Amino acid sequence: MAVQTGLGEPRGPWFVSPELDPDGRGRWDVPGSERDAARHGWRRRLLSAAAVVALSTVSGAAAGTWAADRDAPGPSAASAAPVPAELVTAAEKTVPGVVSVLVGGASGTSASGSGFAIDNEQHIVTNDHILSRGGSGPVTVETSDGRRFSAEVVGREPASDLAVLKVPPSARLSALPLAKPNSTRVGEPVLAVGSPLGLAGTVTAGIVSALNRQVRIGNGRHTAVQTDASINPGNSGGPLVNARGEVVGVNTAIATIDGNGSIGIGFAIPIDQVQQTADTIIGRGG
Numbered sequence: 530m531a532v533q534t535g536l537g538e539p540r541g542p543w544f545v546s547p548e549l550d551p552d553g554r555g556r557w558d559v560p561g562s563e564r565d566a567a568r569h570g571w572r573r574r575l576l577s578a579a580a581v582v583a584l585s586t587v588s589g590a591a592a593g594t595w596a597a598d599r600d601a602p603g604p605s606a607a608s609a610a611p612v613p614a615e616l617v618t619a620a621e622k623t624v625p626g627v628v629s630v631l632v633g634g635a636s637g638t639s640a641s642g643s644g645f646a647i648d649n650e651q652h653i654v655t656n657d658h659i660l661s662r663g664g665s666g667p668v669t670v671e672t673s674d675g676r677r678f679s680a681e682v683v684g685r686e687p688a689s690d691l692a693v694l695k696v697p698p699s700a701r702l703s704a705l706p707l708a709k710p711n712s713t714r715v716g717e718p719v720l721a722v723g724s725p726l727g728l729a730g731t732v733t734a735g736i737v738s739a740l741n742r743q744v745r746i747g748n749g750r751h752t753a754v755q756t757d758a759s760i761n762p763g764n765s766g767g768p769l770v771n772a773r774g775e776v777v778g779v780n781t782a783i784a785t786i787d788g789n790g791s792i793g794i795g796f797a798i799p800i801d802q803v804q805q806t807a808d809t810i811i812g813r814g815g
Contacts, residue, residue: 615772619773625673625702626768629643629671629724630659642655647707689749689751691798693810721756723764733759738757746798751798754769760780777800779798
């Protein structure tokens with residue numbers, strides 16, 4: 530039986546930042562890479578930007594209420610902003626279809642991440658790097674209500690960092706609806722759902738920060754959905770969903786400063802790429 534370790538690596542292990550722009554801007558630190566003293570100038574700028582992102586993440590959700598209630602007494606008025614009802618509904622719809630993915634065993638290499646049901650045949654989409662880091666050991670899936678099932682690996686696509694699993698019909702997972710291609714918009718609210726640090730059923734909120742962001746995912750360069758929804762180790766393979774509860778991408782990578790966790794810049798594989806790859810894998814493997 531696999532043991533949940535809370536490991537799952539949202540930045541890959543293959544996340545590589547974009548190349549330097551001609552003017553020297555636009556490069557993020559990559560954990561484990563060797564950098565010379567010249568990096569410190571851009572890192573100070575990035576730290577400042579990260580602080581702005583962090584502040585925006587905290588204050589943005591409450592902005593509407595703060596504007597209406599800014600004259601209300603007390604320093605905590607802004608923190609009392611209600612969660613938008615559509616996000617609550619989206620979370621309720623999404624969590625039952627999301628699973629924890631546990632790879633390997635107590636006596637060997639193990640890893641964990643997230644995944645979600647993509648159809649009524651109990652196929653589950655996840656990240657290939659979870660299987661790779663687990664030493665390609667036995668795979669166990671844990672549902673949101675705590676049930677565990679051995680999962681078959683239907684197929685893997687390392688180039689896109691995607692894999693498809695399958696569990697028995699008795700799992701009765703609810704397939705998540707997929708967003709229509711090219712329907713995602715910058716600025717729309719999204720939820721990242723998964724098992725960061727082994728905490729199953731965790732939901733974090735943010736917005737779509739950018740589309741068609743060029744990053745390296747798996748063994749190649751891909752376009753990704755950028756979000757400021759908090760993505761942490763164990764979120765890998767989980768869905769990024771919109772306010773309608775539709776999956777817009779698979780959470781896969783984060784940018785970090787010296788490898789020290791999420792700074793509010795995360796990346797998801799767009800759902801049209803996910804669906805195409807998953808259909809191909811399922812077609813090959815059944």
